[in-house]
Amino acid sequence: MNLLLQTSQSDLQAQIAVTGSxxxxxxxxxxxxxxxxxxxxxxxxxxxxxxxxxxxxxxxxxxxxxxxxxxxxxxxxxxxxxxxxxxxxxxxxxxxxxxxxxxxxxxxxxxxxxxxxxxxxxxxxxxxxxxxxxxxxxxxxxxxxxxxxxxxxxxxxxxxxxxxxxxxxxxxxxxxxxxxxxxxxxxxxxxxxxxxxxxxxxxxxxxxxxxVESDWSSASYFFSLAALSNEASIALSSYKETSLQGDSALVEIYSKMGVETHFEENKITLVKTPNFNFESVNFDLNNTPDIAQTIVVTCLGLGIGCHLTGLHTLKIKETDRLEALRIELTKLGANISVTNDSLTLVASKEINSNVKIATYNDHRMAMAFAPLALKVPIIVENAEVVSKSYPDFWNDLENLGFQISEI
CATH class of the missing domain: 3.65.10.10 (Enolpyruvate transferase domain)
Structure with missing residues (x-):
């Protein structure tokens, strides 16, 4: 199943219940x-x-x-x-x-x-x-x-x-x-x-x-959406301020990419920081390698560079995620280089539109690239792979105002 993702939305407002970790x-x-x-x-x-x-x-x-x-x-x-x-x-x-x-x-x-x-x-x-x-x-x-x-x-x-x-x-x-x-x-x-x-x-x-607390890895895609929006207020449940999940580091990481996280009872609300001054970012993801794909795609969408390290385990995931990122981001016009354990993206304001993103049987490839539809229409191949970790993902994007059509 190949999906065309596009949206005219720039103000994202929604309440979403994310499945357990x-x-x-x-x-x-x-x-x-x-x-x-x-x-x-x-x-x-x-x-x-x-x-x-x-x-x-x-x-x-x-x-x-x-x-x-x-x-x-x-x-x-x-x-x-x-x-x-x-x-x-x-x-x-x-x-x-x-x-x-x-x-x-x-x-x-x-x-x-x-x-x-x-x-x-x-x-x-x-x-x-x-x-x-x-x-x-x-x-x-x-x-x-x-x-x-x-x-x-x-x-x-x-x-x-x-x-x-x-x-x-x-x-x-x-x-x-x-x-x-x-x-x-x-x-x-x-x-x-x-x-x-x-x-x-x-x-x-x-x-x-x-x-079970809701899944922070799944929340990462909404952090990316908030960062790439003009305005956002996205409420996600059920999350704790003191989490067992390493990917809760998203709160600090995305604070450097224009997203504020507000904790209230058992939910978080992601808000786009107004007039945020974006700069290139460097992160050591040794403790949180699963959010590398989301972060580099966000940086491409923001037009900023990034240098990510601590990624050696990505080569033995559902696919060789470093090589997959290099190939797919290059299709979009990115200047990207990878080593065995790192990734470097050069800042650029141009993104190619209507690019077909291959997912390599990897759920995170499909979901990490989806937020780019806020910038350009994109096509996600084999989009059903999201069911590996987040079966409701495409429905939740539609609730945010995305137009999703099978092609």
Whole structure:
């Protein structure tokens, strides 16, 4: 499905309910599988979370998680400690190209039985669930934080918990802290000192309702819309001023790009700062790589330059996001260069119109480029990919006055 996006709106006013955080939901779904007396509220309606839920409840030997990277990492750990269960964990063509070796080797250090069905280091993998008694393991600190969170989430059910040593400089600390905070909410004891994380065993937790905060990554597109508008007052629910999600850094980042964030009860309101003086921006996104695409597209729309660093994990996402950004932004007329872990955009006032944006089966490519329709008509190819994390995205844009037509 290719969509033409255009709008004559320059004043954006709306109230939008954003679905629960995919990151929190998938962590809590795994914890609920380990501790069935937990009840969840405001869970994500994303494809990824639905795939995760189906895999945890299913009894099949072959578990196909399609494009859901978080599910691949979390379920690898879950099935490794699910004593007596044997599964083959697989996914889409792109998933079979995304590395899993670091996590597999960490689980094998603990005594897990995991083997590769095809190419070593990549799915599909065969997992024979074991009782795990070893508790000391090390893992490179600069890998995807999902590998680390996968180990931490299953740790309470291990006979001796886990003592995890992170080797090197740690990436995406907010996501690790989110995992530990959710464990702490269930009165599971943890510690994180220096490069060593400990999670202590706990066989049962008390009955509890866990409410998922709305997704800050999804909110990023509305920050971009507010920045690119002439005037904006966009209310989003449900958000907390003290969030577990690293992408809540959007509040500070977009304050430097002309957007004020007002917190009130359980919502935020994004307001365009009048007469804001725009300048080129530099951000280290080591802790928040998922919002890089949104930020660079915003900068293109504002006609300002940017230099973004800390992006090394983007190469192993749904697509190589750095290369995808280089290709698509160049089509729009941008002067952009990328390295293995950084991106530089040169300021320019010209944007090519009616450009077809390829999405590479990546939900964030589709949503990050959509706000540019405030400046020029654009065409988003395979627009249905948004269902991976935000199925209602196009409807919510229409509520903001966008004209969206299938072509």
């Amino acid at each position: 995919k990151s929190e939901t998938n962590r809590l779904l795994l914890l609920q599988a380990l501790f069935p007396n937990i009840t969840l509220a405001n869970t994500s309606n994303s494809d990824d979370s639905e795939v995760m839920q189906k895999a945890l409840k299913g009894k099949e030997e072959i578990v196909d998680i399609h494009h859901a990277g978080t599910a691949m990492r979390f379920l690898t750990a879950y099935f490794a400690v699910n004593e007596g269960r044997e599964v083959v964990l697989t996914g889409s063509q792109r998933m079979t190209e995304r590395p899993i070796k670091v996590l597999v080797e960490a689980l094998q250090q603990l005594g897990a039985q995991i083997s590769y069905e095809k190419e070593e280091g990549y799915p599909p993998i065969r997992i024979k669930g074991q009782k795990i008694t070893a508790n000391k393991v090390s893992i490179p600190a600069n890998v995807s934080s999902q590998y680390i969170s996968a180990l931490l989430l299953v740790a309470p059910k291990l006979q001796n918990g886990i003592e995890l040593t992170l080797v090197g400089e740690i990436t995406s600390i907010p996501y690790i802290k989110m995992t530990l905070a959710l464990l702490n909410d269930l009165n599971i004891q943890t510690s994180f000192e220096g490069n060593v994380i400990k999670v202590y065993p706990k066989q049962e937790v008390e009955t509890k309702v866990m409410t």
